[in-house]
Amino acid sequence: MNMPTLFGNGEESAEKRDAVGMHYLGLSLALAWFYCLWFSPSVFTCAPLMGRMMIYSWLLSLAFSALTFLLAPIALRRINIYEHPAIVWASAGALSLGTVLFTIVEPVATSPVMVWVVFPILFAIANTLIWAAWGEFHARKRSTFTLKKFALVYGTVMLFSMIMTEILPTPASNIFVAIIPVACAYVYFYESKHLENAEFPALLPKAIRRKTYRSTLAISASLCCACLACYYTIAIVPEQNIMTGDAAYPVGMAGAALLCIVIALGAKFSKSTEAAYKLLPYFMLSTIVAIAIFASEIVSLNTIAFTLCVILAGIFEVFIISYFGTLSTKGYFAPVLAFCASSAVVRLGFAIGEFWAVAYEDMPMVSESLVNPTSLLLICVVATALIPLVRNESEIVRVTMAPATVNDLEEVCDAVIAEFKLSKREGEILKLVARGYTVDNVSKKLVISPYTTQTHIRHIYAKMNVHKRSELLDYINMHRDSEKPTPPRSKKQ
Numbered sequence: 001m002n003m004p005t006l007f008g009n010g011e012e013s014a015e016k017r018d019a020v021g022m023h024y025l026g027l028s029l030a031l032a033w034f035y036c037l038w039f040s041p042s043v044f045t046c047a048p049l050m051g052r053m054m055i056y057s058w059l060l061s062l063a064f065s066a067l068t069f070l071l072a073p074i075a076l077r078r079i080n081i082y083e084h085p086a087i088v089w090a091s092a093g094a095l096s097l098g099t100v101l102f103t104i105v106e107p108v109a110t111s112p113v114m115v116w117v118v119f120p121i122l123f124a125i126a127n128t129l130i131w132a133a134w135g136e137f138h139a140r141k142r143s144t145f146t147l148k149k150f151a152l153v154y155g156t157v158m159l160f161s162m163i164m165t166e167i168l169p170t171p172a173s174n175i176f177v178a179i180i181p182v183a184c185a186y187v188y189f190y191e192s193k194h195l196e197n198a199e200f201p202a203l204l205p206k207a208i209r210r211k212t213y214r215s216t217l218a219i220s221a222s223l224c225c226a227c228l229a230c231y232y233t234i235a236i237v238p239e240q241n242i243m244t245g246d247a248a249y250p251v252g253m254a255g256a257a258l259l260c261i262v263i264a265l266g267a268k269f270s271k272s273t274e275a276a277y278k279l280l281p282y283f284m285l286s287t288i289v290a291i292a293i294f295a296s297e298i299v300s301l302n303t304i305a306f307t308l309c310v311i312l313a314g315i316f317e318v319f320i321i322s323y324f325g326t327l328s329t330k331g332y333f334a335p336v337l338a339f340c341a342s343s344a345v346v347r348l349g350f351a352i353g354e355f356w357a358v359a360y361e362d363m364p365m366v367s368e369s370l371v372n373p374t375s376l377l378l379i380c381v382v383a384t385a386l387i388p389l390v391r392n393e394s395e396i397v398r399v400t401m402a403p404a405t406v407n408d409l410e411e412v413c414d415a416v417i418a419e420f421k422l423s424k425r426e427g428e429i430l431k432l433v434a435r436g437y438t439v440d441n442v443s444k445k446l447v448i449s450p451y452t453t454q455t456h457i458r459h460i461y462a463k464m465n466v467h468k469r470s471e472l473l474d475y476i477n478m479h480r481d482s483e484k485p486t487p488p489r490s491k492k493q
Contacts, residue, residue: 021149023141026187027134028157031317033180034127035158035253037099039310040165041246042173046109049246050239057115059358062351064124069344072128073337081133082140082192088133091126092185098122099178104171128340130181133188135339138325140198141191142479145325145400147276148267151318155260158314162250162257201479202465204331205415208478212332215395218388219280219323220345223316225385226287227349228356229378230309230316233294235357236371241302248303252310259311260318277397280319284386287312288379295375317346326400330479409434412476420463429456433469434476 017023038058041049048054081087101108102119109115138145161180165173203209242248267276286308294305321342328338360371413434417427425446432442439457443450457469466472 021153023138023143023191024150024153025157026184026191027138027321028154029161029180029184029187030127030130030134031154032157032161033095033099033177033184035314036161036165036177036180037103039249039253040162040173040177041249042166042168042170043103043177045104045170045174046106047115049249053110053112053115055235055358057120059351059354060116061120061123062347062354064120065127066344066347066351068124068128069131069340069347072132072340073334076132076336080136081129082136082195085189087129088185088188091129091133092181094122094126095130095181096178098126099181100174103174103177126181128343130184130188131339131343132336135325135328135335136200137188137192137195138339139200139328139335140195142201142329143325144329145322146267147318147322148264150264150322150325151260151276152264152268154318155257155264159254159257159261162254166247166250200335201329201331202471202475203334204475204478205412205419207415207418208412209332212327212395212399215392215399216323216327216332218392219320219396220341222280222284222385222389223320224345224349225381226284226316227313227346228353229287229291229382230313231350231353232357232374232378233291233309233353234306234313235354236360236375237294237302237306241299242306243303244307248306249310252307253314255307255311256314259315263315277319277323277400278393281386281390281393283312283315283319284382284389287382291375291379291382295372295379297372313346313350320345323396323400330399331475332399408478409476412478416464416476422460422463426456426460426463429453430460430476433457433472 037043038061043049044054098119102115103109164176168176244251263276263279290305290308290312293301293308321339324333324338324342327333328335332338333341356374360374410431413427413431416422416430422430428446429442432445437445439450439453442448443453446453461467461472464472464475466475
């Protein structure tokens with residue numbers, strides 16, 4: 001069976017794939033490669049996963065990844081990756097070849113320069129470019145990033161990938177992980193065929209975008225702190241205290257994948273789009289519980305603390321990607337900025353937490369008395385981070401899920417009038433069009449001719465760089481899915 005047959009052909013098939021969230025497959029594969037490479041002990045044939053060389057390589061990879069994700073929006077501000085397909089294939093090829101060299105070829109995989117410099121930089125740059133490409137894709141696709149679809153596809157792909165990586169013998173598991181980036185690139189080009197004429201959603205007026213900054217900062221800071229706390233705990237738990245040994249990482253990620261599937265199914269059957277985001281404070285509380293379990297100094301519970309932190313870190317990444325992906329689709333952030341920011345938040349938290357723990361491990365005489373106080377400090381940090389998250393919960397749900405209200409439409413119209421310098425009459429017409437008035441309705445309401453109304457509407461289109469009524473309504477509606485307002489009936493003469 002060839003790949004096009006597997007995915008299906010035609011518009012009807014595309015609609016079926018979208019209905020189950022198959023357009024999230026490529027993004028899920030990009031994440032699966034990252035975690036299968038770094039979290040699967042069976043992949044590392046030349047050096048142990050929990051050995052110092054690989055720990056330092058992981059730490060440097062996190063640091064370089066955070067840096068490249070932060071710099072990518074600047075470096076790619078004048079480049080649309082979908083217009084340069086060679087970038088995606090080259091990036092996928094670099095990840096695939098790098099995976100093989102990094103995990104199988106012993107002279108390369110044991111060289112400090114290669115393991116600590118070359119591979120972390122190579123993986124960071126190539127992964128960022130693929131990530132940015134998927135950011136562009138989902139913005140043009142107008143993906144909604146509802147967790148009932150995204151979390152389900154992500155969880156299924158991650159669970160399958162982790163199981164295959166663990167059950168396949170060496171070097172088959174290494175080849176499997178190396179193939180994942182190539183499969184990701186193939187899915188990207190296959191799905192992109194349906195977006196040949198698609199454009200990025202127009203950015204909303206600055207006044208409207210600024211309103212999301214506080215909630216975005218709240219969720220970013222909160223989840224960054226939570227990821228930091230999780231990875232400090234993951235790295236500081238003594239290896240000999242983990243009953244599952246080297247399998248602890250894949251077990252934890254499999255648990256995260258299963259939890260994603262449960263969240264997705266719960267959202268699907270409850271038919272509640274808000275419930276998923278309302279789970280975030282409870283996951284933050286679970287982070288506090290995991291740290292407290294480790295701080296209790298009960299050795300037999302260290303495995304629980306470790307596994308719970310791995311699961312929670314995976315869940316937090318899904319939520320932050322979903323949040324920024326939604327904002328990108330709705331025109332609050334540019335696509336590359338949104339997607340790279342989501343990963344930068346996570347990688348930065350991972351890197352700081354890992355660095356903190358590794359620094360303690362490398363200075364045992366100094367840090368012995370600091371491990372537990374640090375855990376208590378992180379409990380306070382996560383608890384404090386809960387406050388802005390809870391305060392902005394309603395705004396997070398409103399921006400990502402709720403349809404635009406009458407007040408939202410009025411506000412965005414005022415922002416459009418100010419930003420695009422519409423005349424008083426053009427502003428009046430814009431607000432009537434936003435409320436569902438037709439040209440005839442507008443003409444009768446303002447007592448002007450339909451020709452004059454059409455002329456004003458063309459001027460509005462030109463100033464806003466839109467081409468038709470549907471684009472204008474989509475923009476005013478802030479790219480949110482909702483029922484179109486019913487146009488008013490004209491009174492009989």
